[in-house]
Amino acid sequence: MAGLTERQKLVLALLVRDYIDTAEPISSGRLVANYHLDFSSATVRNELAALEGRGFLLQPYTSAGRVPTKEGYRYFVQKLMGADELPAPIKDMIRHQFYQVRHDVDDWLSLSASVLAQHSKIASIVTPLHTEKARLKHIALLSTRGRQVLLVIILNSGEVHQQTLVLDEVFPQEQLDAKAEQINLLASGMDAKELEEINSEIQDTPLEEVFAVVNQVIKQAVVISSGEVYRDGLANMLSEPEFSEPEKAKQTLELFEDRGMMDDLLSRTVFESDAPGVHVIIGGEDTWEQLGDCSLIIARYGSKEHAMGAVGIIGPLRMAYSRGVSTVRFVSDLMSELISESMSS
Amino acid sequence: MAGLTERQKLVLALLVRDYIDTAEPISSGRLVANYHLDFSSATVRNELAALEGRGFLLQPYTSAGRVPTKEGYRYFVQKLMGADELPAPIKDMIRHQFYQVRHDVDDWLSLSASVLAQHSKIASIVTPLHTEKARLKHIALLSTRGRQVLLVIILNSGEVHQQTLVLDEVFPQEQLDAKAEQINLLASGMDAKELEEINSEIQDTPLEEVFAVVNQVIKQAVVISSGEVYRDGLANMLSEPEFSEPEKAKQTLELFEDRGMMDDLLSRTVFESDAPGVHVIIGGEDTWEQLGDCSLIIARYGSKEHAMGAVGIIGPLRMAYSRGVSTVRFVSDLMSELISESMSS
DNA sequence: TATTAGCACTCGCTTTTCTTGACTGCTAAG
């Protein structure tokens, strides 16, 4: 199957862009008029028919204009779309916003989510850093209230996990410090497998209770959303005409609330691929059936050596891919920079 | 203005319950037929007209049945509604679910949110414990990665706050321990005001950087949502017919995403009132304009002496108040029990 | 005085019909 002619590419690009703007089927006449094409609407009609034959376009009904198919969007994103960078002043503003929270890492995540939602006008998702080879760096036990104790676990990657435990009896802080110190001496630097091996030694000692949790947390650390996942801009989505039917809206919201699904999606797409760039997933098909009629633009941040997280936006098929890709790239690069800066002395 | 007659109360109660079930305007004939009333539809019509005169009902249009007004719901909730407890097996199941996560306090919150959403079929919200008179109990500094340091602050109430800081240089864990110890010796037991007073002593010492954050956290601790607020069941809401118009849905979602609003609402209603019971807020009017056409059922958990949080559900005006109140009460009591148990030795 | 049967009236909803006009695909000429 030969590629598209230059003119077909032009027509497809114009049509997709126009449709993304207007959300209405695009007609041959409209294309000629709006973009001052130097060939007639009849010619455009022929090209449209050809593009429809290739599976890039479809007509909602016989006498309507054309609408891109998922395949059409994919071709557009891969071959036709140019970059649509955020304007420099906006970028500066965002950099400034990050600068203002430079001392509080947790704010980086929520700010990223908020920035993405605001500038893409759709929903965003941001996961915390996580590493694939979790090793224990350090734990701390902090008495909070009665038998409740906060267990803080820090991994080699810098990832922080915490859990409030209810122990069997009340311990003063000094004893908790001692317990923590014992575990640190014993298990620091170990990964899940090694922890498992020394597990039997711990059995029936006073450390058993806490140790079990450390063990379990390290095992779970591989799951990307083990920390808090930030979301924003949910309400934005409902403004898009494709979610005017409440059914669609509900479906999408459920997708968004479903941790497992997102987990799988993010980790597979972002972490298993070696390409560090921006990934665009357009609608569900075979692999990602559940995505349905939503598209996803995601990128990872951090570094392969230490720890990585993902930032991304989710919207209808008809989303501003060009601007979206630029925005996601900008934010993920910014995050990577911030993190690498915060590691240097 | 005299009270309602017994028969008017009966008619109002039946109508509200029926409307909550069906979401359709209720006619006089329907009431007589469904509930085998021993007076005629004409009589019911007279009573309906009287109730409409009182502002408890209204007709969507001239020849339609009646629908409750906000006032109508309020009267129903205050005077007419009985208890509609969850069935015992369901209660046992929920208790069992809590039992399974008894060692992890953080799970209590997310489980509460999930239980409430599931059994009320609408959205839920759960805030962590927080105290009004925050005093510093203990801090810890944990090196995570490069210049990043996790600051964990534990208040007298047992509330935990944490923040990842980016310090100006890299410190080994031992030095961080020493710093933390210094601050603990100096400031343990102090409240916001006392911390402010010793602030000047800290100026220009190596502790300044960390101390500033501790100071700030204690001040902010009074805000209820300073910890993570758990939400669930958002998608449930969209199933309700009142949110079929995307505008309404969007509005409600925005309300739900707006932290400030919820904060204000929860703290004012739950904490400023002395009554520890379940509060029902029906639609926005003067005080809570923003609530619009949503209702809220909330209760606090914990104890006034130590720390309190709030659990609640949010839905359309037409929600199952009776079941809702029972469910919220059940969950909040359960949480209070768990917490008080976890404090005893 | 309170209740109720009877009846005319109202008005949103559904269905039907008609019209409009924005497109297309095809054909034949340039």
Next chain:
DNA sequence: CTTAGCAGTCAAGAAAAGCGAGTGCTAATA
């Protein structure tokens, strides 16, 4: 290969008609 011209298609919108659930009122009844 391109394009003007034209017949054909079909959703969307407006207008009309009928339906029917439900009311308010009135007059008779207990």
